Amino acid sequence: MKKKTFPRGIHPPGGKEWTADKAIEVLPPPEKVYIPLHQHFGQPAQPLVKKGDTILRGQKIGKAPALFSADVHASVSGKVLAVDGHPHPLGKPVLAVTIANDGQDSSSDEEEITDPFSLSPEEIIRRVKEAGIVGLGGAAFPTAVKLAPPADKPIDTIIINGCECEPFLTSDYRLMKEYPEEIISGAELIRLATNAKQIIISVEDNKEDAAELLASKIQEKHIFVEVLTTKYPQGAEKNLILALLKREVPQGGLPFDVGVVVQNVGTTKAIWEAVRFGRPLYQRVITVSGSGIPEPKNLLVRIGTPLQTVIDFCGGLKEGVNCLIMGGPMMGITQWNLEAPIIKGTSGLLAWSLPPASQVFDCIRCGRCVEHCPMGLTPTQLAKYIQFGFWDEAEAWGVLDCVECGCCQYSCPAAIPLVQWIRLGKATISALKRKTV
Amino acid sequence: MAETTFIIKSSPHLRHPDSVPKIMLSVIISLLPAVAASVYFFRWRAVVLYLACLAGAILTEAVFLAARKKPLSTLLDGSAVITGLLLAMTLPPSLRLDQAVIGAVVAIALGKQVFGGLGHNIFNPALVGRAFLQTAFPVAMTTWIPPVTKIINTATYATPLGNLKFQNAVAQHTLTPLKDLFWGNTGGCLGETSALALLIGALYLVARKTIDWKIPAGIILSLSVFTGIFWLARPDKYASPLFHLLSGGLIIGAFFMATDMVTSPITPRGTIIYALGIGFLVGLIRLFGGYPEGVMYSILLMNTVVPLLNRSTRPRLLGERRAKK
Numbered sequence: 066m067k068k069k070t071f072p073r074g075i076h077p078p079g080g081k082e083w084t085a086d087k088a089i090e091v092l093p094p095p096e097k098v099y100i101p102l103h104q105h106f107g108q109p110a111q112p113l114v115k116k117g118d119t120i121l122r123g124q125k126i127g128k129a130p131a132l133f134s135a136d137v138h139a140s141v142s143g144k145v146l147a148v149d150g151h152p153h154p155l156g157k158p159v160l161a162v163t164i165a166n167d168g169q170d171s172s173s174d175e176e177e178i179t180d181p182f183s184l185s186p187e188e189i190i191r192r193v194k195e196a197g198i199v200g201l202g203g204a205a206f207p208t209a210v211k212l213a214p215p216a217d218k219p220i221d222t223i224i225i226n227g228c229e230c231e232p233f234l235t236s237d238y239r240l241m242k243e244y245p246e247e248i249i250s251g252a253e254l255i256r257l258a259t260n261a262k263q264i265i266i267s268v269e270d271n272k273e274d275a276a277e278l279l280a281s282k283i284q285e286k287h288i289f290v291e292v293l294t295t296k297y298p299q300g301a302e303k304n305l306i307l308a309l310l311k312r313e314v315p316q317g318g319l320p321f322d323v324g325v326v327v328q329n330v331g332t333t334k335a336i337w338e339a340v341r342f343g344r345p346l347y348q349r350v351i352t353v354s355g356s357g358i359p360e361p362k363n364l365l366v367r368i369g370t371p372l373q374t375v376i377d378f379c380g381g382l383k384e385g386v387n388c389l390i391m392g393g394p395m396m397g398i399t400q401w402n403l404e405a406p407i408i409k410g411t412s413g414l415l416a417w418s419l420p421p422a423s424q425v426f427d428c429i430r431c432g433r434c435v436e437h438c439p440m441g442l443t444p445t446q447l448a449k450y451i452q453f454g455f456w457d458e459a460e461a462w463g464v465l466d467c468v469e470c471g472c473c474q475y476s477c478p479a480a481i482p483l484v485q486w487i488r489l490g491k492a493t494i495s496a497l498k499r500k501t502v
Numbered sequence: 503m504a505e506t507t508f509i510i511k512s513s514p515h516l517r518h519p520d521s522v523p524k525i526m527l528s529v530i531i532s533l534l535p536a537v538a539a540s541v542y543f544f545r546w547r548a549v550v551l552y553l554a555c556l557a558g559a560i561l562t563e564a565v566f567l568a569a570r571k572k573p574l575s576t577l578l579d580g581s582a583v584i585t586g587l588l589l590a591m592t593l594p595p596s597l598r599l600d601q602a603v604i605g606a607v608v609a610i611a612l613g614k615q616v617f618g619g620l621g622h623n624i625f626n627p628a629l630v631g632r633a634f635l636q637t638a639f640p641v642a643m644t645t646w647i648p649p650v651t652k653i654i655n656t657a658t659y660a661t662p663l664g665n666l667k668f669q670n671a672v673a674q675h676t677l678t679p680l681k682d683l684f685w686g687n688t689g690g691c692l693g694e695t696s697a698l699a700l701l702i703g704a705l706y707l708v709a710r711k712t713i714d715w716k717i718p719a720g721i722i723l724s725l726s727v728f729t730g731i732f733w734l735a736r737p738d739k740y741a742s743p744l745f746h747l748l749s750g751g752l753i754i755g756a757f758f759m760a761t762d763m764v765t766s767p768i769t770p771r772g773t774i775i776y777a778l779g780i781g782f783l784v785g786l787i788r789l790f791g792g793y794p795e796g797v798m799y800s801i802l803l804m805n806t807v808v809p810l811l812n813r814s815t816r817p818r819l820l821g822e823r824r825a826k827k
Contacts, residue, residue, distance in 0.1 A: 077516050232516065303820060316821045388509045395514045401507075419509055426522040426579065427621035432714070432768035441819045445768065446812070463819040471514030478520045479621075485512040 070294040071304040074439050075472045080233040083354045083361045091365045094141045098369030099151045101161040104408035105199040106206045107133030118145045121173035123345045135207045136197035140347035140367035143167040152405040154391045174343045181340045189258040196339030198346045202329035205410035212258045214321035220259040225252045225266040227330040228300035231393025234413045236350040237330045239363045241275035245282045251337035264288040269295040298470040302327045304439045353379045357386035357416030373403040390415040395471045426479035434473035444473035444483045451490035464490045526580030528712045532703035539699035540692045543649035544595040552590045554599045558606025559586030566615040581620045588628035591693025596647045605631040625805045646689045661690045662749045667794035683748035694754045704757035713761040720777025721756040728785030755797035765805045772811035779804045
């Protein structure tokens with residue numbers, strides 16, 4: 066049978082062989098953690114602790130002030146040293162709680178529940194919200210919001226996203242290999258919370274063994290594993306829904322507009338741990354890789370661990386490394402400060418030495434950006450509109466639909482920074498809209 | 503730890519290995535079989551015409567880059583070499599060298615640089631140069647010599663398409679054999695005569711995905727349908743679609759000129775309309791126009807509507823509501 070996939074997209078080099086066979090190792094909790102109160106989509110959390118407080122691992126230290134926000138928890142036990150601005154992987158310093166680790170790891174986890182499947186949807190969602198869970202695929206969207214769609218948008222399908230289409234990253238793959246039961250159980254909890262009918266666990270065909278393992282652990286009839294053709298960006302929500310269900314999320318809409326909830330496998334495992342063991346999201350698995358890392362690894366890391374600690378554990382940086390990326394090579398964000406911490410949305414840390422930037426040519430209108438855009442956009446035209454300030458035209462040509470996957474710029478033979486132009490356009494148009502409202 | 507400075511840049515951080523100079527180089531490579539064929543059929547005439555056109559194109563490009571205060575390294579993108587080669591390939595082998603040089607200068611100057619250089623021109627530069635020569639030197643541009651491989655006794659010589667149009671070749675049973683058209687053993691422009699040599703290069707470009715195969719396919723389809731209808735109705739008067747595909751500049755035009763990235767549409771639907779339009783216009787000019795051949799004007803005419811095609815064929819966005827029928 067022909068494997069499903071979405072139209073267009075690209076086939077970047079994999080790079081997964083560096084870490085695919087490396088079992089998840091635990092990074093010992095560092096002496097100090099720096100936990101930003103803003104590491105999710107939406108508003109920053111408000112601090113609940115102050116300098117000098119003694120706190121437990123898992124204790125809530127930041128409270129979500131709004132629906133679109135998430136609670137933040139301590140990842141070690143110890144003493145609060147400071148609540149102040151600290152370097153953040155997204156660039157600007159953010160209010161963060163610095164905790165001196167006392168090494169005790171005393172826990173404040175909520176009570177365990179022996180039969181989580183008998184809980185009401187409200188109770189499942191409450192425990193997910195209490196645990197501060199956000200999407201671990203990278204966008205860090207508050208998970209509790211995703212589990213509670215409006216009443217007029219019934220959900221029929223849960224998609225568990227194990228595509229991990231970003232090159233080099235293998236943390237989701239390792240989770241599927243090492244924790245298949247937890248992922249399946251977490252998926253079932255999501256289904257119960259949303260009252261959906263079926264669950265599809267989607268895996269790309271470069272991780273066939275993980276797909277087989279998951280399939281072998283499934284007992285229920287309403288859960289399937291679907292193996293998809295490896296292609297980037299398969300794991301992008303809207304493209305994944307299109308590939309699996311042939312449903313198109315309307316422009317500007319969300320998956321529940323077509324009756325779907327998509328959750329990443331890491332998030333799914335976190336949901337299981339939160340509901341079953343009352344464990345908040347204070348740690349996650351990341352891939353540390355790239356030619357600048359002597360010992361590439363998959364690591365279980367406490368949130369708030371400085372990048373320096375992670376890099377040191379993997380053998381330090383090799384000579385000549387000039388580029389450090391948080392996330393994958395297609396959508397990751399370059400880092401400049403090794404004091405910045407690992408946050409909930411960190412899927413990987415890559416280090417390499419980039420060659421000097423290639424010459425940028427004028428657009429030769431080859432159309433490859435159009436040919437590869439998974440959203441059906443015309444990136445070169447958008448970039449031109451934005452360069453000349455034609456905001457209305459850029460919007461009419463769909464610039465706000467761009468997911469910044471980078472397929473256009475990857476394919477561009479003229480090396481035009483298309484995504485950068487489009488980001489500028491999106492930001493400017495959004496700002497103009499706010500002004501006129 | 504020692505001070506390390508890190509590069510800060512916008513994602514993505516990976517890039518496909520193809521680049522503008524590599525694309526241009528692949529087009530140059532793809533033209534070499536046809537260049538070799540033309541040297542075989544027209545000997546030293548071919549060599550000097552190539553040299554004249556290349557020199558004219560490269561020097562003009564250099565002068566303009568210097569005048570526009572652009573780095574001369576842009577010359578290395580190879581696009582001027584392609585224009586020079588393609589122009590020479592579309593010239594009659596007997597053309598004077600000064601005329602060829604004028605064509606090359608016009609191709610680069612008026613065809614490309616006045617618009618702002620590579621990427622900004624509306625028309626295929628080589629064809630602009632050729633169109634200029636056609637008006638400036640109409641006699642020289644329509645005087646043909648046979649290839650050295652063909653021995654004939656008459657003083658004047660017609661191309662297969664000229665023969666078809668003006669000598670009523672179908673009725674007289676003097677149509678050029680398809681075999682000669684395929685191998686290139688016939689009169690015509692320097693580089694267009696050997697279908698085989700051109701197709702070898704074209705295959706390389708399609709396999710390498712440098713060109714969009716849908717453009718030549720669309721041209722071939724619409725020209726075949728157009729000429730096929732008339733051929734089926736009056737086989738005693740009209741030539742077969744296969745004759746039309748193999749003769750004149752159709753193959754070089756469809757695979758190497760209409761596919762010019764800069765002057766063809768960027769949208770999928772626009773590309774198809776563009777290709778079908780070229781094939782239709784070629785058929786129209788060849789069958790009912792004043793010229794025996796229409797590839798050059800067909801491509802130039804469709805070049806003019808490319809910006810309009812791009813604007814009116816925006817691809818459908820994912821999740822966009824389909825227009826009501």
